Amino acid sequence: MTAQLDLDSTIAKYATASFDDDTPLLDAGLESLSLLRLAVDVAADDDAEIDATRLVELHTVGELKVWLRELAAAGSSDDGVARDRAGNAADHRVPEGAARGRQPGADQADLQPGHAVRP
Known part of the structure; x- marks a missing residue:
């Protein structure tokens, strides 16, 4: 991705008709695929999550540009920390006990030989 995102040129690769920000997506020839x-x-990186459910909220090229800018910015930060759409650091903590191979909240008795571990 380039430092300055040229959304008009990027969108033009997929549009089958001329468009401006007020053009409905279907009039520009932009369908779901x-x-x-x-x-x-446009995604910030190859591992970026794309919320395809937001596509139904998009009606114009201008709305598409806003969504694409958000997508380009999501997950990218100078500190290398993965971030959600709101810019908050993602929480990748492992639940207590999970790293030791047991279910969180499992009793010590469940870990004794001869005792079945409850799901």
Whole structure:
């Protein structure tokens, strides 16, 4: 991804008609598959999550640009920490006990030989 995102040029690769920010997506020839391809092109990195359910909320090219800017910014930060859409650091903590191979909240008796571990 380039430092300055040129969304008009990127969208033009997939549009089948001329458009401006007020053009409805279907009038620009942008259907769901082309919108997903656009999202993949613009995503901050290869592991970025794309919330395809937001596509139903998009009606114009201008709304698409806002969504694509958010997608490009999501997950990218100078500190290398994964972030959610709101910019909060993602929580990747392992529940207590899980790292030791037991279910969180399991009793010590469950770990004794001859005792079955409850699901």
